[in-house]
Amino acid sequence: MTDQPTGAWKLLSSTYSFRDRWLTLRSDTVALPGGETLTPYHVIESPDWVNAIAITDDGNIVLVEQYRHAVRQTMLELPAGHVDPGEAPEVAVKRELLEETGHEAAHWHDLGALFPAASRFTNKVRSYLAVGVRPVRAPVSGGSETLRVRSIPWAEFVAGLYSGDMMLREANQLASVFLLHMHAKSSSDPAIARLRV
Amino acid sequence: MTDQPTGAWKLLSSTYSFRDRWLTLRSDTVALPGGETLTPYHVIESPDWVNAIAITDDGNIVLVEQYRHAVRQTMLELPAGHVDPGEAPEVAVKRELLEETGHEAAHWHDLGALFPAASRFTNKVRSYLAVGVRPVRAPVSGGSETLRVRSIPWAEFVAGLYSGDMMLREANQLASVFLLHMHAKSSSDPAIARLRV
Numbered sequence: 001m002t003d004q005p006t007g008a009w010k011l012l013s014s015t016y017s018f019r020d021r022w023l024t025l026r027s028d029t030v031a032l033p034g035g036e037t038l039t040p041y042h043v044i045e046s047p048d049w050v051n052a053i054a055i056t057d058d059g060n061i062v063l064v065e066q067y068r069h070a071v072r073q074t075m076l077e078l079p080a081g082h083v084d085p086g087e088a089p090e091v092a093v094k095r096e097l098l099e100e101t102g103h104e105a106a107h108w109h110d111l112g113a114l115f116p117a118a119s120r121f122t123n124k125v126r127s128y129l130a131v132g133v134r135p136v137r138a139p140v141s142g143g144s145e146t147l148r149v150r151s152i153p154w155a156e157f158v159a160g161l162y163s164g165d166m167m168l169r170e171a172n173q174l175a176s177v178f179l180l181h182m183h184a185k186s187s188s189d190p191a192i193a194r195l196r197v
Numbered sequence: 198m199t200d201q202p203t204g205a206w207k208l209l210s211s212t213y214s215f216r217d218r219w220l221t222l223r224s225d226t227v228a229l230p231g232g233e234t235l236t237p238y239h240v241i242e243s244p245d246w247v248n249a250i251a252i253t254d255d256g257n258i259v260l261v262e263q264y265r266h267a268v269r270q271t272m273l274e275l276p277a278g279h280v281d282p283g284e285a286p287e288v289a290v291k292r293e294l295l296e297e298t299g300h301e302a303a304h305w306h307d308l309g310a311l312f313p314a315a316s317r318f319t320n321k322v323r324s325y326l327a328v329g330v331r332p333v334r335a336p337v338s339g340g341s342e343t344l345r346v347r348s349i350p351w352a353e354f355v356a357g358l359y360s361g362d363m364m365l366r367e368a369n370q371l372a373s374v375f376l377l378h379m380h381a382k383s384s385s386d387p388a389i390a391r392l393r394v
């Protein structure tokens with residue numbers, strides 16, 4: 001045990017070190033609980049995110065294959081995106097699933113919210129299970145979003161997680177699958193209970 | 198299925214929009230697979246991270262309680278930190294566990310690497326299970342790291358995950374626990390097999 005206080009920091013002032021349409025970097029000056037001043041403490045202001053674990057009636061998971069420039073690698077990801085200003089997260093996740101994959105779902109289950117990176121990002125990511133998912137139209141693709149929709153059997157997806165397939169190794173997305181696992185273990189619905197990992 | 202290509206982007210040029218001791222924001226100009234130029238695409242260059250799931254012989258998990266200014270909340274976290282330049286991750290994780298908690302471990306198991314946030318961060322986070330963990334000295338605390346070491350029964354930790362305790366809701370860290378769960382399910386060692394979630 002340390003004697004250090006772990007209480008809240010007091011925000012003294014903020015400045016924006018960088019800000020454009022894509023990224024907002026705020027640099028704060030704060031007072032630590034012991035009274036010491038710390039500057040700068042950088043945070044990235046970000047809108048909330050939503051992730052969809054989308055399961056079809058024949059037991060496939062609908063994923064999107066996407067090149068991620070930050071890590072110079074093609075990833076296989078959950079349909080996901082930003083919550084628009086004033087938009088409810090349950091609306092955002094339906095919009096993103098439809099835009100990215102052209103699919104709609106019969107039922108949605110809220111799996112809860114997480115902080116994607118509490119050391120730097122201000123936002124939350126809320127995860128949803130979508131069941132009874134079916135294609136209703138063509139996906140919308142544009143800008144830097146060049147996605148390929150992939151529908152694969154759940155067992156194959158889980159085997160990829162266990163084998164350490166690097167296309168499935170995004171922490172924020174694996175955390176959503178972990179939330180689903182815990183939800184499935186507590187579920188009395190056999191179609192959901194079988195989704196434990 | 199879309200007809201969009203999902204192949205690698207070609208890096209045309211880079212500039213640093215912001216850089217100091219704490220954060221490096223690189224802004225790239227890239228050519229998409231279809232030939233279109235995209236600018237700017239921001240990435241945050243970051244050193245790799247390590248997370249330690251540290252279990253004592255009496256079945257407690259050793260955590261650190263820390264205020265996270267980005268989300269204005271005190272979090273209960275795995276001991277974790279940056280890999281120093283030239284440092285091996287398995288050295289970094291032992292150093293971080295010792296510095297943050299004053300504990301050493303009898304055995305370490307590599308649980309694999311993830312991308313913390315492939316949409317923005319360049320780095321990986323590698324997770325480790327440490328068993329036979331015991332206190333050997335006082336933690337080192339300094340700068341903005343005002344930590345409180347907490348040792349809690351594994352079952353209490355897991356109950357907190359299931360109840361949605363917001364102190365445990367950091368995606369990158371939950372993903373480490375998910376890697377442990379998959380490792381535990383495949384383990385023939387009863388002391389590790391019981392760590393499934």
